[in-house]
Amino acid sequence: MSGRPRDAVIVGAGPAGSTLALLLARAGLDVLLVDRAIFPRPKPCGDCLSAEAARLLQRLGLLPAVEALRPARLVGWRVYGPRGTCFSAAFRDLGDPDPLVHHALAVPRRELDAALLAEAAAAGASVLTGWTATDLLRDGAWTRGVRLRTPAGTEAAALARITVGAAGHRSRLARRHGAGRRPARIRKVSLTSHIPRPSGGDWYGEMHVGDGLCAGLAPVTAAGDCWNLTLVADADRFGHDARAARPFFLEALHRLPRLAELAPEPGELLASGPFDTPVRQVAFHGAVLLGDAAGYFDPFTGQGMYHALAAAAALAGVLEPALRDRSAALPGPRELQPYATAHAALTRGHRRVQRLIHQVLNRPALAELAIAGLARRPAAAAALLGVTGDLLRPATLLSPRLAVSLLFPNPAMRPG
Ligand SMILES: Cc1cc2nc3c(=O)[nH]c(=O)nc-3n(C[C@H](O)[C@H](O)[C@H](O)COP(=O)(O)OP(=O)(O)OC[C@H]3O[C@@H](n4cnc5c(N)ncnc54)[C@H](O)[C@@H]3O)c2cc1C
Numbered sequence: 001m002s003g004r005p006r007d008a009v010i011v012g013a014g015p016a017g018s019t020l021a022l023l024l025a026r027a028g029l030d031v032l033l034v035d036r037a038i039f040p041r042p043k044p045c046g047d048c049l050s051a052e053a054a055r056l057l058q059r060l061g062l063l064p065a066v067e068a069l070r071p072a073r074l075v076g077w078r079v080y081g082p083r084g085t086c087f088s089a090a091f092r093d094l095g096d097p098d099p100l101v102h103h104a105l106a107v108p109r110r111e112l113d114a115a116l117l118a119e120a121a122a123a124g125a126s127v128l129t130g131w132t133a134t135d136l137l138r139d140g141a142w143t144r145g146v147r148l149r150t151p152a153g154t155e156a157a158a159l160a161r162i163t164v165g166a167a168g169h170r171s172r173l174a175r176r177h178g179a180g181r182r183p184a185r186i187r188k189v190s191l192t193s194h195i196p197r198p199s200g201g202d203w204y205g206e207m208h209v210g211d212g213l214c215a216g217l218a219p220v221t222a223a224g225d226c227w228n229l230t231l232v233a234d235a236d237r238f239g240h241d242a243r244a245a246r247p248f249f250l251e252a253l254h255r256l257p258r259l260a261e262l263a264p265e266p267g268e269l270l271a272s273g274p275f276d277t278p279v280r281q282v283a284f285h286g287a288v289l290l291g292d293a294a295g296y297f298d299p300f301t302g303q304g305m306y307h308a309l310a311a312a313a314a315l316a317g318v319l320e321p322a323l324r325d326r327s328a329a330l331p332g333p334r335e336l337q338p339y340a341t342a343h344a345a346l347t348r349g350h351r352r353v354q355r356l357i358h359q360v361l362n363r364p365a366l367a368e369l370a371i372a373g374l375a376r377r378p379a380a381a382a383a384l385l386g387v388t389g390d391l392l393r394p395a396t397l398l399s400p401r402l403a404v405s406l407l408f409p410n411p412a413m414r415p416g
Contacts, residue, residue: 006030006126007323009145009160011133011173013039016291016308017166018116019060021125023316029323031125032158034148036132039117043109044192044272046299047220047228048074048205050306051091051104052390058100060313065115071107072203072219077385079207081371082364084257088204089378089385094392101391106205106220106228108194131156136163136176136287142330143287146173161323162331163287164315166308169277171293177284180277186358187235189273190299191249193266194220195227200262207300208256209371211364214300215256229264232299235274245269275299282343283336290315294343297354300361301388307346314342349394353387356397 008024010017013035021033049057049071057063076090092102121127130151137145137157145159165173174180197219205218213233220228231252249266253259279295282288289295291308318339322331329335360370374381386392 003159005145005159005161006032007160008032008162008164008319009034009158010164010166010290011035011146012166012168012171012291012293013037013117013120013127013129014043014113014166014168014291014308015116015305016293016312017164018113018120019062019309019312020164020166020290020316020319021120021127022062022116022123023060023312024319024323025120025124027316027320027324028124029320031120032128032160033117033120033125034128034131034133034146034158035117036130038130040110040114042268042270043113044190044230044270045109045228045305046192046216046218046230046302047108047112048104048106048216048218048302050303050388050390051101053306053309054100054103054105055098056306056309056313060309062116062119065119066105066107066112069107069111069115070222071105072221072224073103074106074205074218075103075203076205077207077388078204079371079374080209080256080258081368082210082257083368085368085371085375087371087375087381089381090204091385091389091391093378093382094386094389096391101389103203104205104389106218108220108226108228133167133173136173142285142332143177161286162319164290165287165293166290166312167293169275169292169296171289174277174279174289174293177287177289178280180279182278186276186298187274188232188276188298189235189271190230190232191245192228192230192270192272193249193264193268195229195264195266197224197227198262198264201227206258208259209361209364209367210252210256213252213255214361215253215259216302217259217262229266230299232273245271281333281340283333283340285332286330288315288331288336288339295347297351298358300357301350301354303350303388303390306390307350310346311343314346315339318342350387353394353397 007029009032078088132149133146135147148156208215215231282294
């Protein structure tokens, strides 16, 4: 397995790793993509791509593969507050002339990730599934590849000119780089299930906000016969007993007014968390972090897959020329700086919006007020949909005037 170094070894075949492998393999580079799972594999997720993702998938030549999975097309989102107050917004109302972004695609991750991995393999990437990366191969400050555990439990090594850590938000390799910035400050867990179509369900995705918890509900097939139901709750309320997951899930749903009415019967539950794993840096000597491994905050706005795809495209643009010249120096922090800059530009504003939303959701009375405000201000609701759908810049939402007008709809009551 060791032998001559590959151009790139990519650890993790989620949307980030598979997309990067595909783009580098298409450019004629020698790429090895490794994942500890055997595909198709389950993945806890809300299964919804943000609206802008369709345009990006088309640019990357991946839209036909995703369309072949017969995804659901969500026309917009409806958000319910702790006392049942609700606002909704539709993608079409954002006025983008491109019909591709008039809906968001939703498809089970089990199928999506397997399809993206198949595309990477078809483009020429070598793929090892059931193989686990256990450590980095180091030479002083430089990473030279990864140590692997084979499906038979033996050890192997993969040498590479660049090692890409795309192993998700709890990436061990990111920790081995010392990339972690601090322990998680928000401690949340998620439970995901797929359920039959609930009565009254239409083509809107739904978010339900409660005290210390929220839940997302959306169809994930074109036929509308399979829905994703994901609950995210404060970890402290959940405890650590896996056997308690189902009673906790059912009890939590009963605390969310509309979901209590639907009384869904969840199937297998997939757990994940805690989240909030910021990183200090994404570029190292001979190694780079991508996707959730490059920092993750909170699943509420459901933008992780779009960011994973967009960051993979940005990284491919930097790595292709750097790796094509085999006599050139190995990529280090200087060569990878354009990716680090693009990554920060992609995520920084969205993190601020996610933190702001987290602050509001954490206070049920404030959440109710904000949701009531958005119900009265369709333009503001559309702006929120546009930003979380990756169609509008985060700055659209970060104006203090907008926040004040939402919380104090009556101008006479506004502070200052
Ligand atoms: C509850 C929840 C709901 C979410 N909902 C949405 C949503 O609706 N929309 C959205 O866009 N995003 C959502 N997200 C975020 C989204 O799931 C992630 O942002 C996305 O999966 C990131 O892709 P990735 O390729 O970076 O990592 P992942 O998809 O996590 O893939 C990482 C891969 O690495 C592999 N791996 C891990 N360790 C090793 C190892 N040591 N060796 C080899 N392989 C390894 C894993 O098997 C996995 O296949 C949600 C997340 C959660 C937790």
